Amino acid sequence: MESSPDVCRVCKDPTAASSIRCQDCFGDEMLCEGCCVDRHAAHPLHRIEKWNGQFFEKCQLSELGLRVQLGHRPRQRCAVPRAAHSNFWVLHTNGFHRVNVDICGCEHAGVSGAPDIQMLQAGWFPATDDIPRTCVTFACLDLFLTLTLQAKTTMYDFYSILEKMTNHTGIKPPNRYPVFLRVCREYRHLLMLKRAGRGHEAGGVMATKPGGLAVLCPCCPRPGVNISNDWEKASPECRFLYIMFLAIDACFWLKRRLVSNEIKNAPLGPGWSYMVESAPYREFLRTATNQNEMSTCSGLAALDYANTKFSRGYSATGVGMGVCACHEFVQPTGVGDLQKGERYYSYVNMDYIYTSILRHIHAGLPKIVSYDIVCQCEVPPCVKELPPLVRLRAVLRLWRFVVPKMHIHSHTQACQLAYSLNTVPGSAQTDGEGIERSWAHLGGVASNTREMGPGSREDVLNCHLGNWNWGKLINLGEFSRRLWHYLPKEEYETQVESFTNFSAQQAKRVPEWTRLVEEWDADPTGKKSPYEASIHRVTEKEVLLQLEKAEAERVAAGIPGIHAVSPSSFIAAGLEVEDEQSEISIVALRRKLTRTVGRLRTLQQTYTPASIMALNAREAPEGEHIENEPLFLPSALSAEQLREEPLHGLAVIEDCLCDTQCSTALEDLRRHLLVKSRVLTYKRLQARHQGANTRARAIVERNEGSIRLHSEKYQDAWEAKRRLAGGDPARVGWSVLRAQDIRGMSDGEQSNVREISWIWTGAGLSGTDEPNMEDALRIEWSKAHARCRRWDEETKLLREEQHRLPIFLNSVKY
Known part of the structure; x- marks a missing residue:
């Protein structure tokens, strides 16, 4: 005979009603109170519900009589x-639990007789070691750490x-929030x-050295660990394999308000992992003097933002940090706060931070340090004044300072030449931007740590930085494998083929260019950069200023002008209108152009009345737009008219300005043809799917428009010079630009034309552009040579790092 549904199916006691169910046990079996307590002797933190006759209400297992015995099974x-x-609470992943706890006091307790030790053995972290009233389970703490890190x-x-x-x-349970904060921090x-492994090392916890808890990069060179101690005997062409790449930067999102102090809220392990030792760092900043950090070189606004009203009320306006630039591992004792207060953000903070990093790196290793404003602090004046703890012991000649590849475009041309990673020997394909990816990971921590005390904030940042390094470590092998099979070998072969063809075409010039590059690589100090133009390009503005200066001298000599607008300004205005005509396309711009042409016609009545006569004699087509109306500049007049004054002088001015236009347009045309080649290569290798291809195609089309405009400008200036030369092309001094000539350096290899276009290999007929052409060829060859070397270095460096990774992991225990 089956028992009643209200009778417990486990004990089948007719007096024991099945009124209890567990939310955490499998299934929805109803039990009596006694069976529920017995079944949950090993699960005292399950959530229990009791049927009260109308609905299920929550209750605690302790209310049913369950007692948890520690120290026993x-x-x-x-x-x-x-x-x-009596009021003992446990925080678990499913909420708060009031638990009846018994401490073992028999001989089985042994050395673990203390209540806090018995709780730790049970997987409960006690809030105190003396009569604890609250515990947090390890499972709860692990869940919180996982959620906060991810x-x-x-x-x-x-x-x-x-x-x-x-x-x-x-209805809230008893307030255990301060307890939870303390337990999480200790755990x-x-x-x-x-x-x-500090529990098994000699000296225990207190013997932990600065940076001893940091997760290290296994691929960075470490003599005696993953590279041999005699690495200095390597051949000169292999020395780059032992370069230590560092990237430092500041982040102004990770602020901290003026909350608490170091005495009330000290870090649990000052300087043991990623943050610098707080006491000596703070003492150093008290004696540091202000430095003027503002600069007009960089377009970055980070420093300006740090010194605005948004930094008021903060003890720390951000953090400075250093990582290994190749693999993005945060360096031991490589993170420090930035202060405003009475002192503005200054370079002394960053000087201290990256010299603190160098304590953990072999002094003899060559180093490449990237910093987005390194041009302002390459040789910091306060380095010699740093405290002995972080004072430089490395040899400065082993250092190279660079600007990351994305940030360098915000710097001046001089900085781009001096600090480009593309031209630094041994830099491979390092971009120096890895630290920015670290900031993206830490950005979500800013709101968490803004209101914390200094010690709590340091511990939280150390935890998140350690998680970042650990994630990099476990993914490094797969990342290295994918990187090796993705691009380097194929790209290196492509660059070598292109460079070889280029060198063959310029065989006579290559020895001299090679000498310049080798001298620059050996020591760039005081040397002429092979990547810099040695000939200053004369612009139209400069030519116009020279002509106006000459006209001003004639006026000073007593030869007055015939109009307030000088002849050179008149011709320049006509050429400017001609440029506007080639770009006009909108109705509103047509109205503006009409007014501009009207002002030019007024000047023509004074300087070139023959132009007005030719305009009046012309039969304009019906519906002709203003951009198609001829301007009748001196070059459009007859040879007989140009022999008369002042037309002869105006023709000379126009010829001079057109000559400058040819030079400027040709150089701009070359530049945009190079851009076209790079963009098409990027589109072929990188653009995938409709969105990326559409964006790449839009860039190509905009660049094609620029190529068309510069080629038309050259052709118009050349045609004007031909007319001024009496129609003889031999007297123009520049080659005629045909449609088939407008192609890149390597375009001839993909077409029926086997020779490179004259716009790359030579200048005008009279050699007017020869110096500029020499510069352009030398610069492009030097860059192609650098690209080949960087990709060759990248392939060798990746292979070397794949060799270091298992050696390091076998020697270091985590």
Whole structure:
């Protein structure tokens, strides 16, 4: 005979009603109170609901009589139990639990007889070591750490979730938020010590050295660890394999308000992982003097932002940090706060931070340091004044300072030549921008740490930085494999083929260019950069200024002008209108152009009345737009008219300005043809799917428009010079530009034309552009040579790093 549905199916006691169900057990089996307590002896933190006749209401297992015995296995009772605090609470992943706890007091307790030790053995982290009243389970702490590291969940949000999981009707459990903050901080710190093996090292925890808890990069060169101690005996062509790449930068999002102080809220392990030692760093900043950090070189606004009203009320306006530029591992003791207060943000902070990093790097290793404003602080004046703890011991000649590849475009041309990674020997394809990806990861922590005390904030940042390094470590092998098979070998072969063809075409010039590049690579100090133009390009504005200066001298000599607008200004205005005519396309711009042409006609009545006569005698087509109306500049007049004054002088001025237009247009045309080649290569290799191809196609079309405009400008200027020369092309001094001549350096290899276009190999008929052409060829050859070397270095460096990775992991234990 089956029992009643209201009778417990486990004990089948007719007096024991099945009124209890567990939300965390599998299934929805109903149990009586006794069976529920017995079944949950090993699961005292499950959520229980009891049927009250109308609905299920939440209750605690402690209310049913469950007692948790520590120091023994489940369901085993101690002979001499000692009850813990009567109001004992445990925070678990499913909420708050009030638990009846018994402490083992018999001989089985042994050395673990202390209540806090017994709780730790059970997987509960006690809030104190003396009569604890609250514990947080390891599972709860692990869940919080996972959520905060991945989703940047704050402690307050996580604690609020636990409250709502306990009771979502507004009735809160006892306030354990301060306890939860303290336990999380201690647990986080102990995990870092445990993972670094400090419990098994000589001297224990207190023997931890600065940076001893940091996760190190396994691919960076470390003599005696992943490279041999005799690495200095390597051949000169292989020395670049032992370069240490560093990137430093500042982030002004990671601020901290004026909350608490170091005495009330000290870090648990000052300087043991990623943040610098707080006490000596703070002492150094007290004695540091201000430095003027503003510069007109860089277009970046980070420093200006740091010194605005948005930094008021903050003890730290951000952090400075250093990473290995190739693999983006945050360096030991390589992170420090930036202060405003009475002193504005200055370079002394960054000087201290990156010299603190160098303590953990072999002094003899050559180093390449990237910093987005390194042009302002390459040789910091305060380096010699740094405290002995971080004072430089490395040899400065082993250093090269560079600007990251994205940031360098915000600098002046001089900085781009001096600090470009593309031209630094041994830099391979390092972009120097890895630290920006680290900032993107840490950005979500800014709101979490803004209101923390200095010690709590340092511990949280150390935890997140350690998680970043650990994620890099476990993915480094797969990343290295994918990087090796993705591009370097194929790209290197492509660059070598292109460079070889280019060198063959310029065989006579190559020896001299090679000498310049080698001298620059050996020591750029005081040397002429092979990547810099040695001939200054004379612009139309400069020619116009020279002509106006000459006209002013004639006026000073007593030869007055015939109009307030000088002849050179008149011709320049006509050429400017001619340029506007080639670009006009909108109705509103046509109205503006009409007014501009009208002003030019007024000047022509004074300087070239023959132009007005020719305009009046002309039969204009019906519906002709203003951009198609001829201007009748001196070059459009007859040879007989040009022999008369002042037309003869105006023709000389126009010829001079057209000559400058030919030079300028030809150089701009070359530049845009090079851009076209780069864009098409990028589109072929990188653009995938409709969106990316559409954007790439739009860039190509805009560049094609620029190529068309510059070629038309050259052709118009050449035609004007031909007419001024009496129609004889031999007297123009420039080659005629045909449609088939407008092609890139390597375009001839893909077409029936086997020779490179004259716009790359030669100048005008009279050699007017020869010096500029020499410069353009030398610069392009030097860049092609640098690209080949960088890709060759990249392939060799990737292979070397793949060799270092397993050696390091076999020698270092995490």
